[in-house]
Amino acid sequence: MNCRPRVWKLVPLLPIAGLLALFLAAAAPLWAQAVTGPGIPANTPPNRPMSPAAAPQVGGTTVLAQEAQGWLTDLIKINTSNPPGGEEPAAKYVAAVLQKEGLTPEILEIAPGRSAVVARLRSAAMADPSKALLLVAHLDVVPADKSRWTVDPFGGVVKDGYIYGRGTIDDKGMLAANLAAFIALKRSAARLNRDVIFLATADEETSGDASIRVLALKYWDKFAAGFAINEGGNVFMKNGRVQYIGLQVSEKVASNITVIAKGAAGHASQPTKDNAVVHLAAAVNNIGNYTAPVRFTSVVRRYFEGLAPLEDDEIGKWMRSLDTPDRGEHAQRVISDASPLWNAMLRDTIAPTMLNAGSARNVIPGEARANLNVRLLPGDTINTVVSDLEKLVNDPQVRLEVLPNAGLAAPDSSLENDFYATIGRVATREFGGAPTLPFQSTWATDSSQLRLHNVQAYGLVPFPLSDEDLKRMHGDDERIPITSFVKGVDVLTKIVAEFAATR
Numbered sequence: 001m002n003c004r005p006r007v008w009k010l011v012p013l014l015p016i017a018g019l020l021a022l023f024l025a026a027a028a029p030l031w032a033q034a035v036t037g038p039g040i041p042a043n044t045p046p047n048r049p050m051s052p053a054a055a056p057q058v059g060g061t062t063v064l065a066q067e068a069q070g071w072l073t074d075l076i077k078i079n080t081s082n083p084p085g086g087e088e089p090a091a092k093y094v095a096a097v098l099q100k101e102g103l104t105p106e107i108l109e110i111a112p113g114r115s116a117v118v119a120r121l122r123s124a125a126m127a128d129p130s131k132a133l134l135l136v137a138h139l140d141v142v143p144a145d146k147s148r149w150t151v152d153p154f155g156g157v158v159k160d161g162y163i164y165g166r167g168t169i170d171d172k173g174m175l176a177a178n179l180a181a182f183i184a185l186k187r188s189a190a191r192l193n194r195d196v197i198f199l200a201t202a203d204e205e206t207s208g209d210a211s212i213r214v215l216a217l218k219y220w221d222k223f224a225a226g227f228a229i230n231e232g233g234n235v236f237m238k239n240g241r242v243q244y245i246g247l248q249v250s251e252k253v254a255s256n257i258t259v260i261a262k263g264a265a266g267h268a269s270q271p272t273k274d275n276a277v278v279h280l281a282a283a284v285n286n287i288g289n290y291t292a293p294v295r296f297t298s299v300v301r302r303y304f305e306g307l308a309p310l311e312d313d314e315i316g317k318w319m320r321s322l323d324t325p326d327r328g329e330h331a332q333r334v335i336s337d338a339s340p341l342w343n344a345m346l347r348d349t350i351a352p353t354m355l356n357a358g359s360a361r362n363v364i365p366g367e368a369r370a371n372l373n374v375r376l377l378p379g380d381t382i383n384t385v386v387s388d389l390e391k392l393v394n395d396p397q398v399r400l401e402v403l404p405n406a407g408l409a410a411p412d413s414s415l416e417n418d419f420y421a422t423i424g425r426v427a428t429r430e431f432g433g434a435p436t437l438p439f440q441s442t443w444a445t446d447s448s449q450l451r452l453h454n455v456q457a458y459g460l461v462p463f464p465l466s467d468e469d470l471k472r473m474h475g476d477d478e479r480i481p482i483t484s485f486v487k488g489v490d491v492l493t494k495i496v497a498e499f500a501a502t503r
């Protein structure tokens with residue numbers, strides 16, 4: 001196996017400066033080249049032989065990570081709260097960063113003021129799209145309630161070793177890391193064994209009319225790929241160390257149900273038993289206390305098998321018993337009570353999220369409504385949930401209505417291919433030997449649309465994060481430790497280089 005890119009064929013075509021760059025590139029090992037560029041010295045040792053057993057060391061991403069931190073704080077300052085989104089200025093910023101590197105990004109307009117960005121590193125004149133690797137992140141963020149933050153959520157504040165801001169974790173951190181990995185590959189002039197495509201999407205947070213669903217309808221050819229890395233999984237820390245890498249291969253499917261209670265409207269001074277507010281409250285109470293039955297998907301089974309040995313003896317014991325005939329039911333209760341994440345991985349969940357009734361203090365309204373946010377295990381259907389809930393509510397004054405635009409269930413990504421193996425190998429190596437476990441996220445990502453287009457999409461936000469920091473995603477004071485950001489940029493760069501660059 002040759003560790004060096006075969007760049008000599010290009011030599012006659014290149015000017016002196018290019019020759020020098022190529023000479024430097026050829027003198028450094030590929031995994032160092034992937035993270036260094038003209039003017040940035042490789043800080044890795046010179047050529048060393050590589051074997052599958054002794055995986056290559058990649059280094060020199062420190063400068064790159066500093067640049068990436070600048071892109072991240074700049075991107076945080078471009079407020080892309082969705083709704084309304086308004087991703088275009090962020091798309092233009094990303095395109096400008098790519099252009100500065102001599103790349104030719106394209107801004108893809110999806111709706112007025114709402115754009116995606118795509119750029120490509122070519123491996124051949126007519127590369128096979130089914131081999132291409134897509135780096136995906138989204139430009140939009142969820143809104144932030146400034147009054148609840150201790151810093152400006154759109155200030156790009158760096159403080160006490162953390163980068164603060166809406167989107168640091170979801171998903172501008174990954175966007176900056178993708179940019180870094182993509183640019184590292186470009187600067188290295190490494191020979192690619194597949195096209196690598198950078199894609200920044202819009203409207204991920206509401207999956208609306210500017211989302212990847214619409215983007216793919218309009219522009220699929222611009223980013224058709226066989227493999228993708230996206231958000232969706234995490235590097236989970238416990239007690240200051242990486243406990244495991246949850247590599248998302250599957251995700252639950254989101255939909256919404258409206259609960260509608262009807263009753264006679266009237267004067268609040270003479271209430272009757274058919275008050276819509278009371279019937280709605282009773283229905284929501286029943287639904288809120290309902291726990292759907294456990295169903296193991298193959299990914300979740302593998303996840304708990306892998307996690308059991310990493311947990312303390314008591315939790316580990318119950319994880320191993322989850323699917324046993326005698327102790328299974330008790331084990332499911334223990335594990336579900338131990339973590340809302342584990343609970344939601346084991347079953348469909350139904351969360352009441354909005355209530356709406358009444359227009360005056362002294363008027364009993366004729367109608368009251370609630371929204372239920374439902375997250376289905378892949379393979380379950382919303383109609384089954386509706387009929388279960390109808391039986392539970394059992395009230396002729398209350399009906400349930402499924403909202404349109406539900407998510408679509410996609411097939412799982414494979415646990416067998418080269419890309420899955422590469423991510424697992426690099427992540428485990430770089431995170432101190434912590435295992436990589438297949439992960440079924442309870443949340444939805446752009447990857448379901450990619451999987452529906454036959455892309456083997458994997459979710460991994462590469463920054464090691466504690467539960468405490470993960471909880472801030474979509475919450476207050478969202479932040480990322482700088483050390484985690486730097487490490488994540490390095491790891492993602494290595495994953496991309498080891499998969500897409502020829503050795």
Ligand SMILES: [Zn+2]
Nearest residue numbers: 170171204231
């Ligand atoms: Zn996200």
